[in-house]
Structure formats: structure tokens, C-alpha cells
Amino acid sequence: MSDATANMTIYLKVWRQASATAEGKFVDYKVDQVSPDMSFLEMFDVLNDQLVKKGESPIAFDHDCREGICGMCSMMINGKAHGGQKGTTTCQLHMRKFKSGDAIVVEPWRAKAFPLVKDLVVDRSAFDNIIQAGGFISAQTGNAPDANANLIPKTVADEAMDAAACIGCGACVASCPNGSAMLFMGAKISQLALLPQGQPEAPRRALNMVKTHDELLFGNCTNHAECEATCPKEIGLEHIARMNREYTKATFTYHEKVRGEGAG
Amino acid sequence: MTSSKLDNKVPSGDLYAKWDKHKFESKLVNPANKRKFTVIVVGTGLAGGSAAATLAELGYNVHAFCIQDTPRRAHSIAAQGGINGAKNYQNDGDSIKRLFYDTIKGGDYRSREANVYRLAQVSNNIIDQMVAQGVPFAREYGGLLDNRSFGGSQVSRTFYARGQTGQQLLLGAYSGMMKMVNKGKIKMFSRREMMDLVVVNNQARGIITRNLVTGELERHVADAVLLCTGGYGNVFFLSTNAMASNVTAAWRSHKRGAYMANPCFTQIHPTCIPVHGDYQSKLTLMSESLRNDGRVWVPKKQGETRKPEDIPDEDRDYYLERIYPSFGNLAPRDVSSRQAKYRCDEGLGVGSTKMAVYLDFRDAIKRDGANTIAGKYGNLFEMYERIVGEDPYKTPMMIYPAVHYTMGGLWVDYNLQSTIPGLHVLGEANFSDHGANRLGASALMQGLADGYFVIPYTLSNYLASNKIDKITTDHDAFKEAESRVKLADDKLFGLKGKRSVDDFHKALGHYMWEEVGMARSEAGLKKAITGIRKLKEEFWQDVNVPGVAGEYNFELHKANRVADFLELGELMALDALERNESCGGHFREEYQTSDGEAVRNDENFCHVAAWEWSGEKAAPIRHVEELKFENVQLATRSYK
Numbered sequence: 050m051s052d053a054t055a056n057m058t059i060y061l062k063v064w065r066q067a068s069a070t071a072e073g074k075f076v077d078y079k080v081d082q083v084s085p086d087m088s089f090l091e092m093f094d095v096l097n098d099q100l101v102k103k104g105e106s107p108i109a110f111d112h113d114c115r116e117g118i119c120g121m122c123s124m125m126i127n128g129k130a131h132g133g134q135k136g137t138t139t140c141q142l143h144m145r146k147f148k149s150g151d152a153i154v155v156e157p158w159r160a161k162a163f164p165l166v167k168d169l170v171v172d173r174s175a176f177d178n179i180i181q182a183g184g185f186i187s188a189q190t191g192n193a194p195d196a197n198a199n200l201i202p203k204t205v206a207d208e209a210m211d212a213a214a215c216i217g218c219g220a221c222v223a224s225c226p227n228g229s230a231m232l233f234m235g236a237k238i239s240q241l242a243l244l245p246q247g248q249p250e251a252p253r254r255a256l257n258m259v260k261t262h263d264e265l266l267f268g269n270c271t272n273h274a275e276c277e278a279t280c281p282k283e284i285g286l287e288h289i290a291r292m293n294r295e296y297t298k299a300t301f302t303y304h305e306k307v308r309g310e311g312a313g
Numbered sequence: 314m315t316s317s318k319l320d321n322k323v324p325s326g327d328l329y330a331k332w333d334k335h336k337f338e339s340k341l342v343n344p345a346n347k348r349k350f351t352v353i354v355v356g357t358g359l360a361g362g363s364a365a366a367t368l369a370e371l372g373y374n375v376h377a378f379c380i381q382d383t384p385r386r387a388h389s390i391a392a393q394g395g396i397n398g399a400k401n402y403q404n405d406g407d408s409i410k411r412l413f414y415d416t417i418k419g420g421d422y423r424s425r426e427a428n429v430y431r432l433a434q435v436s437n438n439i440i441d442q443m444v445a446q447g448v449p450f451a452r453e454y455g456g457l458l459d460n461r462s463f464g465g466s467q468v469s470r471t472f473y474a475r476g477q478t479g480q481q482l483l484l485g486a487y488s489g490m491m492k493m494v495n496k497g498k499i500k501m502f503s504r505r506e507m508m509d510l511v512v513v514n515n516q517a518r519g520i521i522t523r524n525l526v527t528g529e530l531e532r533h534v535a536d537a538v539l540l541c542t543g544g545y546g547n548v549f550f551l552s553t554n555a556m557a558s559n560v561t562a563a564w565r566s567h568k569r570g571a572y573m574a575n576p577c578f579t580q581i582h583p584t585c586i587p588v589h590g591d592y593q594s595k596l597t598l599m600s601e602s603l604r605n606d607g608r609v610w611v612p613k614k615q616g617e618t619r620k621p622e623d624i625p626d627e628d629r630d631y632y633l634e635r636i637y638p639s640f641g642n643l644a645p646r647d648v649s650s651r652q653a654k655y656r657c658d659e660g661l662g663v664g665s666t667k668m669a670v671y672l673d674f675r676d677a678i679k680r681d682g683a684n685t686i687a688g689k690y691g692n693l694f695e696m697y698e699r700i701v702g703e704d705p706y707k708t709p710m711m712i713y714p715a716v717h718y719t720m721g722g723l724w725v726d727y728n729l730q731s732t733i734p735g736l737h738v739l740g741e742a743n744f745s746d747h748g749a750n751r752l753g754a755s756a757l758m759q760g761l762a763d764g765y766f767v768i769p770y771t772l773s774n775y776l777a778s779n780k781i782d783k784i785t786t787d788h789d790a791f792k793e794a795e796s797r798v799k800l801a802d803d804k805l806f807g808l809k810g811k812r813s814v815d816d817f818h819k820a821l822g823h824y825m826w827e828e829v830g831m832a833r834s835e836a837g838l839k840k841a842i843t844g845i846r847k848l849k850e851e852f853w854q855d856v857n858v859p860g861v862a863g864e865y866n867f868e869l870h871k872a873n874r875v876a877d878f879l880e881l882g883e884l885m886a887l888d889a890l891e892r893n894e895s896c897g898g899h900f901r902e903e904y905q906t907s908d909g910e911a912v913r914n915d916e917n918f919c920h921v922a923a924w925e926w927s928g929e930k931a932a933p934i935r936h937v938e939e940l941k942f943e944n945v946q947l948a949t950r951s952y953k
Contacts, residue, residue, distance in 0.1 A: 066866075086589050086702075094815075095592055099811045101859055101868060109865055111382065113555040115595045117696065118480055119386040132701075141699045166526055167865045173502065177383050181495040185488035186447045190765050192369040193438075196472075197402060198886035201457030210448040210474060213481055217385055244916070246447050 057083040057149035059092065063108055064088035064156045069165050075154070085145035087133065090115060090122060092144055109168040117141040117281065120216030123223070124169055125156040130220035130279040138218065138281040160265045162230070173219050175265045176233060182261035183254035184237040187244050198311040199245050212240035221276035221284075227268030232264050232276040235292035236284050242295050252299035259296050318572070319923055319938040322726040323427040323854035325592060328944045332431045335727070339524055339770050340777035347372030352777050353520055353535040354561055355507045357384030359479075359486055359741025359757055361541030362762030363371060366489030369498035376533055377490065377726070378505045378522060378777035380557050382882060385487045388555040389760060392479025393600035393693065394463060395915060396757040399433055399438040403460050407468040410434045410601055415943060416755060419465040420720070420748020421647055421897035421913065421919070422947050423575070425940060427727060428745045435766040436758050440472055442765060444484040444635035450474050457657055461689075463753035465645035465952075471754040476600055476692045482757055505531070506870060507562040509794040510538065510569045510736065513784060516737035517566075521794045525870060528863040532786035536776060537735045540566060540767065541760075544719035544741040548878045548885065549830075550822025552716035553598040559874040560881050563723050563742050571731040572936060574724035574744035576881065577889035580898050581831050582610075583649035586700055587669040596715040596906060597700060599672070599693055604642045606677035606686065607710070608675050609633050609649070611661040611670050621663070621709045632656060640952040643696070646749045647898045647911075650714035653908060653930040654831050657713075664711045673709035714831060718756060720747040720898065721888075724923040728771035729763060732923075734779065737761035744921070749897025802862050810855035812869045817852045821845060821875070821882050829886050834902040838890040842883055849879040862899070884924060884933060891935060892916045915947050923931050 059080045066073030080096050087095070090112050097107035113121040122139040126132035132142045147153065155169065164172040181211070221232040238255055241247030247254075263269075270289055277286050324335040342350065350373050354365040357379040365377040379387060401407040412433040444450065452473050460469040474481040480687040493499040504525040508932045511519035513534075519534040545560035546552035568574045586598045610629045617624065632652055634641045644652075653670045656662060664671050678686050683706055687694070692731075694705045701711070703762060722744040729737045729745075740760040747755065828834075828841035852875070895904040895911035896918070904912040921938040 055592075060750050084590055084592065087592055087809065088594075088700075088804055091592050091594050094594055098813055098815060101857060102811075104859055105855075105861055107867060109867060113386055113557050114391045115556060116387060116553075116597045117699075118389070118391050118477065119381070119555065123383060127728050136695065137699060141696070143699065143702070145702060170865070173382055177385075177491060177494075177501070180385075180491045185492040186445065187492060188442065188445035188489075189370050190363075190442060190489075190769070193441040195458050196398075196400070196440045196444040196450075199444070201452055202456050203452045203454045204451040206449050209447075210451075212482065213449050213474075213475065216480075217383065219513055229721060235864075240449065244447050246445055 055082040055084040056202040057085065057144060057147070059083050059144070059147065060150070060152040061096070062152065062154045063169070065108065065168055066165055068167060083144050085143070087144045088115070088140055089126070089144065090140050092160055096117045109170045111170050112140055115140040120217060120218035123158050123171065123218055123220070125158060125223060127154050130158070130224045133279070133282050136281055136283045138216070147255035158219050160222045162228060163219060163222065173217070175267070176217050176219065176230070178232055178265055179230065179258055180237065182259040183250065184242060187250060201244060203244055207223050209240045209243040212236040212243070212284060212288050215284055216282055218278045218281065220281060222267065223267065224275040226273055226275070226277040226313070227271060230262055230267040231270040231289050231292065232280065232284060234258055235289040238295055239291040242291060251295060252303035253305070254256035255292065255295040256303065314359055318732045319724065319936055321425065321938060322728055324727070325427065327453040328426060328430050331427050332434055336770050338371070339774035340615065342773045342777050343486065344372055348374065350374065351376060351535040352772065353533055353538045354378070354541060355539065356387065356521065356541035356543060356742070357390035357487070357490065358387035358541060358543055358740060359483055359744070359760030360764045361539065362387065362483060362486030362490050364487060364541060364739055365499055366493055366767050367765055367769050368772065369493035372498070373489055375499045376492070376502065377499055378502045378507060380504070380506050380525070383501055384490055384501065384503065385484060387483060388558050388570055389406060389483045389757065390480045391553070391555065392757055393476040393598065394602040395461065395473035396439070396482060397463070397754045398436045398472055398758070399468050399470060400437055400440060402458060403469045404540070405468045407470050410721065411468065412436060412470065412506055415466045416746070416752060417748070417945050418950055419752040420750055421911070422748065422915070422919065422942065423745055423896055423940065424577070424748030426942060426944055429577040431767070432746050432759055432762050435762045438766055439758060439761045443482055443485050444487065448474060448481045448485045460641060461602055462605055464643045464649070465603065470874070471602070473602070476602070476690065479757060482761065486761070500596060507542070508565065508798040508873070510566045511790050511794045512569050512733060513788060513790045514782065516734050516779070518782065518784060518792060521791070521798055526865050528866060530798055532791045532795060532940060533887045534786050534791070536781050537737065537772060539737045539739060540723065540742050541739045541743045544722065545878070545881060546716045546719055548821065548882050549716040549825045550818050551588065551593060551596050551826070553582065553596050556595065559877070561877045563875050564877040564881055565729070566733070566736060567722065567928050569737055570733045572724040572849060572925050573721070574921050575888065576885045576921040576924065577829065577892060577899050578720035578749050578897065580646060580718040581650045581714045581721060583653055583714050584712045584718070585715035586697065587664060587666060587711055587713040591659055597696070597852050598715070598717060599697060599710065599712060601646070603637065603672060603690060604694060606689070607642065607672040607674050608676060609642055609670055609672055611656045611663060615660040617683065621673070622675070622707070630661070637952045644952045645752060646748060647900070648906060651909070653714055653902060665740065669711040669713045671709035672712045674705060675709070677713060678706065682728040690812055696883060703939065712724050716753055720744065720749060720751055724921065729768055730771070730775065735775065739768060800875065801876070802869065805856065805858045806862065808858070809855055810857045812855050814858065814868055814875050817848060817856060818875045818878065820848055824848070825882055825885070829882070829889055832902050833889050835890065838886045841886040842890070845879060845883045845886065849883070852876065852879060887933070888922055892918055892922065919947070
């Protein structure tokens with residue numbers, strides 16, 4: 050732990066926008082007495098506390114767990130989602146990564162499918178809509194088979210876990226020039242496609258999720274790989290590849306015929 | 314005062330058969346009638362998410378509310394280490410009875426036998442259910458599930474998904490919810506905060522919520538209300554809880570008639586990253602699982618100036634291994650935390666603030682290799698390095714206890730129903746299963762047990778056995794509740810004081826940590842009560858809440874939460890003052906052995922203290938539910 054001396058000065062340029070329909074603009078702030086041991090969000094807390102004491106409206110930003118797992122924080126920092134430190138969310142970014150006197154530009158996620166709410170807060174409910182379309186295994190609560198009934202090789206379980214680590218923050222969408230959510234969606238499709246429990250619904254899942262993704266105005270993937278570079282959980286493009294395979298396979302092989310179940 | 318309201322409804326008969334008997338005797342709602350009932354579920358963590366999904370699957374209409382932008386972010390997500398299950402997959406002597414016994418003993422004999430036994434029984438169903446939903450638990454090369462050990466137990470019964478078990482379980486419950494949203498059986502309300510409970514004819518019938526984006530107050534009516542709103546650790550300001558975690562839903566229900574049980578039972582987790590500055594907003598936990606391989610120590614002499622890696626073994630005090638040879642570094646949380654505090658009080662603390670101890674992986678890395686250690690804890694080591702700026706593969710971690718979990722909560726009976734009919738409380742928000750101290754990897758188990766396997770039975774029984782009138786949100790009780798909320802908002806805006814909400818919250822946190830933290834005394838608790846009362850008065854004179862109600866106003870949200878924390882804080886201190894014994898996380902300095910271990914008073918305090926709100930001006934009333942132990946013998950906990 051470095052000695053916590055609050056000695057840095059940071060110049061911020063922050064996007065302020067009162068509501069979804071209001072006009073937005075950058076506003077300059079100077080923050081003194083920044084300690085290198087502060088997290089980026091704690092620096093915002095200090096600034097907001099000063100704004101409140103002056104009777105000004107504090108900057109709205111999303112945050113909750115502040116330990117890099119809830120996926121709520123979401124700032125575009127100097128043009129990079131979560132600030133560009135490998136495998137790190139904004140709440141885990143620390144001021145020791147900056148120098149005193151640095152100017153930092155902070156913007157919200159910008160994507161067609163993520164409408165702005167206020168200042169740095171956006172609406173990411175489109176992600177819930179994608180999961181609703183099929184990002185689950187329909188295992189009704191009750192008498193599931195014994196947990197060890199299905200053997201799953203460690204390597205497969207580990208790869209499924211790599212994909213499942215997604216925190217749904219939306220950095221992939223914000224970083225993508227097409228505003229695509231293919232990494233987010235691919236991670237879920239890939240996780241469930243790797244596991245035996247996910248097989249019965251795999252084709253249906255891929256078809257429905259991709260359809261919903263496109264309807265929600267997310268763009269397509271054109272292999273820029275910006276998503277992979279900024280993902281705070283370091284989820285790889287191979288999951289988009291597996292999704293594409295699942296989707297293609299399903300397109301050719303899966304047909305749902307509607308049959309009546311008949312009265313008993 | 315023993316109260317007739319505190320009928321715990323524990324079924325008669327043999328402990329092992331109680332739950333089966335109770336399920337059979339519970340009334341059912343027939344499939345066609347289930348769609349006539351609406352259930353409000355507040356909170357979408359493990360308890361709320363699993364309850365919402367399961368009740369919707371059964372056919373009820375569920376209205377679910379979460380404070381975040383999506384239910385997937387509830388703070389259950391931050392649980393790292395794992396979830397217990399009595400599967401005995403390791404063939405190491407585990408059983409339902411042993412999990413039950415460990416949990417009762419770990420809780421220092423202050424929990425209800427029947428609830429804990431049921432928890433241990435359904436623990437196995439939870440593991441099965443979560444695997445069926447696609448939770449990628451860690452596995453062995455042969456494809457079987459892997460387990461690890463946690464504090465307070467001598468078997469390996471903890472299932473885990475790297476250091477992200479809570480996240481994976483929550484995403485499992487969340488995916489179940491999303492499936493039912495898609496089927497139209499769950500209506501999801503996100504970015505909502507419950508501001509009040511609506512009680513009609515002595516039945517919980519609805520809630521008032523604030524839409525956190527528009528600021529609008531909303532009324533929601535239902536046939537029953539489930540509170541799954543988590544714990545109140547943020548009363549300490551600094552805790553491992555998320556920023557939005559708060560007591561408001563529970564506290565306002567308390568003010569409407571729900572008793573608050575054992576509020577002073579707080580868990581202070583031994584392995585967190587130490588405090589490093591005044592600006593600090595939260596504390597970060599390092600999973601207890603690290604104590605499987607990490608060794609806790611401090612230097613033997615005060616004023617040690619060498620780097621930890623340069624201090625030879627003979628100058629190190631591995632104090633947990635020394636004092637508790639049979640449990641060693643895996644002593645339970647309350648015991649380990651207190652020992653860390655003692656070492657720092659003795660001037661043996663390390664780091665710049667001297668308020669930390671070492672957690673050292675040197676020997677484990679030497680024994681198993683860095684790769685094996687990275688496989689188990691890699692993400693935790695990275696997290697530590699990001700926050701502290703030091704590499705735990707090369708130099709020991711520094712850790713210190715921090716507030717982590719609250720065993721206390723709203724009082725519930727065996728059916729998880731509070732003292733208000735129709736108001737059920739699940740997960741950390743209730744008080745029932747962990748006594749005075751929760752064992753590691755048991756919070757996830759309890760949240761999911763309540764939501765998946767208990768409430769579906771007990772709620773059906775409630776709905777089938779009670780007459781619930783048809784009402785709408787035009788009922789006077791809704792109007793009254795809404796205007797109460799509005800009145801408080803107006804008052805807050807009108808103060809235009811000089812201090813920020815956080816100033817008050819930090820001042821409250823200071824009292825709580827110093828006087829209602831790891832060690833409590835009569836004098837300290839009295840000081841806290843006087844101080845908190847004064848702080849509350851100042852708050853209602855001098856707090857500054859900028860802006861207006863009809864907008865996204867984070868300061869207003871926080872002000873309401875802190876107003877409730879101020880009242881809760883006082884009750885916690887009072888509860889601690891009245892409990893003249895030491896047990897689990899509640900350590901009264903007056904009641905200890907010569908070597909600093911807790912001394913329980915089973916004769917006078919083998920009970921649950923359940924507090925009744927009796928208005929702003931009157932003192933709360935302390936009711937008592939006696940705890941009867943018929944299947945375990947009360948003993949002094951020993952981990953030596």
C-alpha cells in the first residue's frame with residue numbers, strides 16, 4: 050500500500066445532461082486533494098460532495114458493489130470503456146494510474162440500444178430483453194437430478210465459467226463501432242451450449258436471442274474486437290464464434306412445428 | 314416480555330420429520346386459482362430472485378422490484394467463496410445432521426433448531442437445482458463437482474464457481490426470473506425503491522415505491538408481500554455491502570408493525586482489505602476461502618520494520634494456529650476477527666495504519682506451486698493487486714475485519730412470516746437461521762433455501778387459509794402511506810442545511826464501529842445511544858438535500874436511507890446493551906474468560922430479542938422468543 054497522500058489535482062471534462070430529451074454538454078471540473086489510493090468513483094464522490102455543499106446538482110453515475118462484479122458502473126474514460134486498464138471496471142480503476150495535472154474526459158456509454166437517463170447513466174434494459182429471449186435453461190424448481198448425475202469435464206466447466214463471468218456492464222456495446230451486443234449475447238449462448246444441461250434448448254436459444262438482439266437495434270459484429278479488448282472480465286471472441294456456429298447450425302436444423310397436445 | 318405474537322409456529326414432532334410433516338399439512342392453492350393471486354417481491358437477490366421465479370413457475374402473478382437497473386446486479390452477486398451443501402460427495406463424514414450441528418454451533422446457540430435443520434435438509438436440493446440451471450460450478454478432471462472447506466467446519470462441503478459463486482448463483486436465479494418475465498408471469502420493476510408498506514385489516518397488502526429515475530411515487534397492491542431486501546451492514550457506513558444496500562424497506566415495515574429481531578447481531582468478516590483513507594466509500598472482502606491456504610500472522614515484536622517477506626518464521630506469530638490448533642486458520646469468523654483486533658490493540662498491527670494483519674501464501678505457493686494457487690484464487694489476487702497496488706504472490710496480503718453481514722433482521726416464524734400477516738421476509742433480511750454468527754458459505758444457502766424451497770409451500774398455505782379482501786390502490790391506506798413518504802421528502806428538501814447526507818452517515822458509522830462493533834461495553838453503548846440520538850436531531854435540522862423530488866435525485870434517495878439508519882443504529886446499540894452476555898458476533902467486554910473468549914449466559918439470554926416499534930417518542934418494547942434446544946446440547950464453543 051503506498052502512503053496515502055492526497056496530493057493530485059485532476060481536471061475533469063464530464064458529460065452533463067439533465068434527462069434523455071435535454072441537450073447535453075461537457076462541463077469542466079477541477080478536483081484537488083486526490084489520493085493515488087482512491088478509486089475513480091471515490092474521486093467522483095469527493096467532487097459530488099463538493100457540488101452538494103455548493104448547492105449544485107451532483108453528477109449522476111451508476112455504481113453499486115464497487116468491487117468489480119455487479120456491472121453497474123459504466124463510464125467512458127478518455128474514450129475507453131472503464132478507462133482501458135486490462136480486466137478492470139471503473140470502480141476498480143485507481144487514481145494511481147493517473148498523474149497529477151491530467152485532464153480526463155468522462156462520457157456515458159453511447160449506443161442506440163442504450164438510451165441516456167441522466168448525465169453518465171444509461172438504460173441497459175435491452176440486455177434483460179436479450180436474456181428473456183432464451184438466456185436460461187428451463188429447469189423448473191423441484192426435483193432436479195442429482196448434481197453429480199451429469200459428468201462435465203473440468204476443461205468444459207472452466208470454459209463455460211469463462212463465458213459466464215460476464216457482468217452485463219455493456220462495455221462491449223459502448224466500445225463497438227456498430228453498437229453490437231454480440232459479445233454479451235455470445236457469452237451466454239456459449240456458456241449454455243458448452244454444458245450438457247443447455248443442449249435441449251440450444252438451437253431455440255440461439256435463434257430467439259439473435260432475433261431479439263437485432264430487433265433491439267444492436268448492430269452486427271464486423272470483427273473489430275474492441276469488445277474483447279475492453280471487456281473487464283476478459284471474455285474472448287471465441288464465444289462469438291461459438292454463438293455463430295450455434296446460430297448457423299440451428300438455422301439449418303431446427304424447426305418448431307406447433308402441434309396440439311390434445312386433451313387427456 | 315413474552316408475546317403471543319411471537320408464536321414461532323414450529324411444527325411438533327421429531328426434528329427430522331418436522332418439515333415433511335409441515336409441508337403435508339400446509340394447504341395448497343389449486344393450479345387454476347393461483348393465477349388469481351398477485352405477490353409482491355421486493356429485492357431480487359438470491360432470496361428474491363429465486364422466490365420470484367419459483368412462485369411465477371407455480372402460476373402466481375409476481376410483481377418484482379429491484380433498486381438497481383436490472384435484477385442481475387443485486388448484491389448477492391458479490392459473494393465470492395461458495396455455498397454449503399450436505400452432499401458428502403467427499404466422503405469425509407458430512408451429513409444433513411452435521412451441517413445442522415455446525416450451523417447451530419457456529420451461531421453460538423442463538424438460532425432456532427427447526428429452521429436450521431430445514432436449511433440443512435434443503436441444502437442438497439439447492440445444489441441440484443443450480444446445476445440443472447447451468448451454474449458452472451468448479452469440477453474435478455473426472456467431471457464430478459469439486460468442494461472446498463470453509464471456517465467453522467471440519468468437512469469439505471462448499472461448492473464454488475471460482476471466486477464468483479454468488480454471481481453465478483444469482484445469474485442462475487436471474488435467468489429463471491427472465492424466463493418467467495418472458496412468459497408474462499413476472500412483471501419487473503427496476504430502479505424502484507420501496508418507501509413504505511401498506512397494511513390493510515392487519516394484512517400486508519402493498520407497497521409504495523419511488524421510481525428512482527423519475528422520482529415519482531407509485532402504489533402497488535397485492536395479496537402478499539415478500540421482503541427480500543438484504544442486510545443493513547451499511548449502518549456502519551463502511552462495510553462490504555453495495556452502495557445501495559439499505560434498511561429502508563425493512564425499517565419502514567418495522568414501523569408498520571413487524572418486529573426487529575436481534576438487531577445487534579452483526580458479522581464482522583476477518584479478511585477484508587484494510588481502510589486506507591477518509592474518502593473511502595466501501596470495504597472489499599477477500600474471500601474466506603483464502604484461509605484454506607493462507608496463513609494469518611503478525612510480527613512477534615512491536616515496531617517491526619522489516620518487510621514481511623524478510624521476517625523469519627521464528628519472529629512471526631501465527632496466532633490462529635497457536636490459539637486454535639484444531640481449526641487453525643479456519644476458525645469461525647467472529648473468533649478470527651476478534652483475534653485480529655486483539656493483535657492490533659496490542660500494537661502488533663502492520664501496514665501504514667497499523668490496523669492490519671498478514672495473510673500469507675508463501676508456504677502454499679512453495680507446497681503447491683504458484684499455478685495451483687492462481688487456479689484457486691487468481692481473481693482474488695488480481696483484485697487485491699488492483700486495489701492495494703501490491704502483488705500477493707510476492708508479499709503477504711494485508712487484511713483487517715470489516716462489517717459484512719447482519720444475522721439480525723425482521724422476526725419471522727417457521728413460515729417466514731413476520732408479525733404482520735402476509736408480510737414474509739426472506740434471506741438476510743430475516744433473522745432466523747444464523748443465530749449470533751453466520752458460518753461462511755451459508756448466506757447463499759439460506760437465501761436460496763428460503764426462495765426456492767420454503768416460501769412456495771408456506772405462502773400457498775397463507776393464501777389458501779386467509780380471507781384476503783379485494784382492494785385497489787385507491788384504498789385510504791395507500792393514500793396515507795404515500796403522503797407519509799411525501800411529507801418526509803418535503804421536510805428533507807425544506808431543511809436546506811449545511812451538512813451533506815454522507816457527513817451524517819460517516820458520523821453514524823463512526824459511533825457504530827467504535828461502540829457497536831467487534832467489542833462492546835455498557836459505557837460505550839450508552840455513549841453511542843446518546844450520540845446517535847443527538848446526531849438524529851442534527852440531521853433533521855441541518856442536512857442539505859439539493860434538487861427536487863420529481864427527478865433522478867441520488868441525494869434524496871440517500872437521505873431517506875440514512876434517516877432510517879440513524880433510528881436502526883440506536884436500536885442496535887440498545888439491543889446490544891440489553892443482551893448481557895457475549896455470543897457469536899456480539900462480544901460484550903464485561904462477559905469474557907481470562908483468555909478473551911466469549912461467555913454466554915444461557916440462563917437469561919437463550920432467547921431471541923424481538924423489538925416492537927412504539928412511535929417516535931416512546932421507547933421500543935423488547936419481546937422475547939425462548940429458544941429450546943432439544944436435539945443439541947448447549948456447550949461452550951471451542952475451536953481449540
